[in-house]
Amino acid sequence: MVLDGFRLNYRTMSIEKTLKYHVGACIEQSILIKSLLDSLKIKNEAYCTRIYEWKNFSIRTP
Secondary structure, three states: OOOOOHHHHOOOOOOOHHHHHOOOHHHHHHHHHHHHHHHOOOOOOOOOOOOHHHHHHHOOOO
């Protein structure tokens, strides 16, 4: 499955919508966990990778 252009077209959902619909990509999951840790006053940082855009990593797909 090729996800070229995913980052350009994808729109993240709010935390409320992520919880309401019980679905989300890794981006929403990361935001949700960061929000939880923030509410518990646990210092944290969230990062995202673009591994699905193979050209960024010089990885060949079949």
